[in-house]
Amino acid sequence: MKIITRNVLILSMVSLFTDIASEMLYPVMPVYLRAIGFSVILIGILEGVAEATAGLSKGYFGNLSDATGKRSPFIRIGYALSAISKPMMALFKYPLWVFFSRTTDRLGKGIRTGARDALLSDETTSRYKGRVFGFHRSMDTLGAVFGPLIALLYLVFHPGNYKALFFIAFIPGILSIGITFLIREKKKTVPSLVKKPGFLDFIKYWKVSHAVYRQLLIALLFFALLNSSDVFLLLKIKENGFSDTTVIGIYVFYNFVYAAFSYPLGKLADKTGMKSVLIAGLLFFVAVYAGMAINKSELFYFVLFFLYGIYAAATEGITKAWITNICKEKDTATAIGMYTSFQSICTLLASSITGLVWYAYGGKTALLITAGGVFLIIPYLLLLKPGYKLNKVD
Incomplete structure (x- = not known):
């Protein structure tokens, strides 16, 4: 069986x-926002609103993708919104416009996430999920190596000219x-959609999901509450x-390690089990x-x-691969969407809590509390x- 199929390769290139x-x-981004007059508090509010938008929309659009049986329209619209948001940030300096631009980017992520991961899952069986999600994560993370570089x-040749970078990023x-x-x-036969799901209807999936999914979600969301930015x-x-x-060099190095180990650890997870990895x-x-x-x-x-790069490679793609193996195929985007929705909200809370602990007791205490938790x-x-193997049989 071919593991890295045409669609897996295309989705990986899109993510790259x-x-x-x-x-x-x-x-x-923080330097640019400060340069156009944003205070630290306003930057925090901007990021909070943007992440909350992405978080809630992931569940809704994942549910809608399952309800309609379609993946590619959500993927195209989601990536298009993220692309056009880049030059939008540089066109005007008005706070409301900047908020709109940043939220557009995060909304795009929310629209595409569940459908994209469901399509990746559709391309393989439970035997190779770790490798497929690991390969996609590897290509995605390579972007975090090339982008900062x-x-x-x-900026070496044009120091301080941040605005131009927003147009180059387009x-x-x-x-x-285009990709x-x-x-x-693949065309799917789905029941006629009587009405569109409500914005928070994805939460109802909790009641009908498999017990292992609910148990895993509890652990993952508790981790998200501790895992700050x-x-x-x-x-x-x-x-x-x-x-x-x-600092930037270390960040690029981390992403390189993350990208390099994602596929090998995905392959290991397929052989030894998602849980152990x-x-x-x-x-x-x-x-x-x-x-x-x-x-x-x-x-x-x-x-x-x-x-830290090995940690990321052993968790991000592996988590989604595990989830897609413990849900029905028709509910894949909803299951991923529900997880990523609550994960985004928990991560936002985690960063706020860590920031408060850092301010009150110092960085050492904040980091040790996270490690212990x-x-x-x-x-x-x-x-x-x-x-x-609750999803597809090999």
């Missing part, structure tokens, strides 16, 4: 170009839109006096956060972010039944 566009702007190279965005039209979706890890490095170049990833996460709390060596920061999840996962 989209992430190049997004990650070109990641290092400069392109931005850094541009180029890979346009390429990603989506190469998707060949990576910005805090970069902030810890900055607090220890390292340069911006070092996920637990190993969480142990790496605990070690990294504990190490970040006490470390002050530049060399050891690279070691920690090497381990995540360690408590591992015994729960060890007792959890995998529940594999």
Whole structure:
């Protein structure tokens, strides 16, 4: 059986170009917003509104994709909105327009996520889910390697010209839109849609989902409540006096490791089980956060972010592969959408809570609390039944 099919390769290329566009702007976004008059508080509100929009929309559009039996329209619209949001950010400086532009980007992510992951799941069987999701994650994360490097190279020759980067980022965005039209979706027979699902109807899936899905979701959302933004890890490095170049270099190195290990660990998960690889990833996460709390060596920061890249490769794609194996095929986008919706909201809360703890007690305490909390999840996962092969039979 061919594992990396035409659609898997196309979706991976789309994600690669989209992430190049997004990650070109990641290092400069806070600086640009401050330059056009946004305060730190306003930036926080902007990101909060944007993430909440993405979070809630993932569940709704995942449910709608399952209800209509269609994937590609949601994928195309979602990636198109993210692409056009890039130059929109640079056209006007008015706060409401910036809010609209940023929310458009996150809405695009919400529209496409469930449908895209469901289409990836449709392309294979439970035996190869880890490899398929691992390959897609690897290509997606390569964008987080190339994007910042392109931005850094541009700023070397044009220091301070942040606005132009938003227009340059539109180029890979346009390429990603064009590639989506190469998707060949298999026709499905679905019941006639009497009415569109309500905005929060995806929550009803909890009652009809498999018990293993609900048990896994509890663990994943508890983890999300503890797993704050990576910005805090970069902030810890900055607090220890390292340069911006070092910080960005470590961030690029982390994404390179993440991309390099995603497919091999997906393959390992297919052979040994999703649960064992996920637990190993969480142990790496605990070690990294504990190490970040006490470390002050530049060399050891690279070691920690090497381990952090392995953690990411062992969890992100693996989690979605596991979920698609414990839900019915007709509910795949809803199951992914429900998980990613609540994950986005929990992550937003996690960053807020970590920020408050950091402010009150310092970075060391905040990082150690996170490490300790995540360690408590591992015994729960060890007792959890995998529940594999409930979706497709090999």
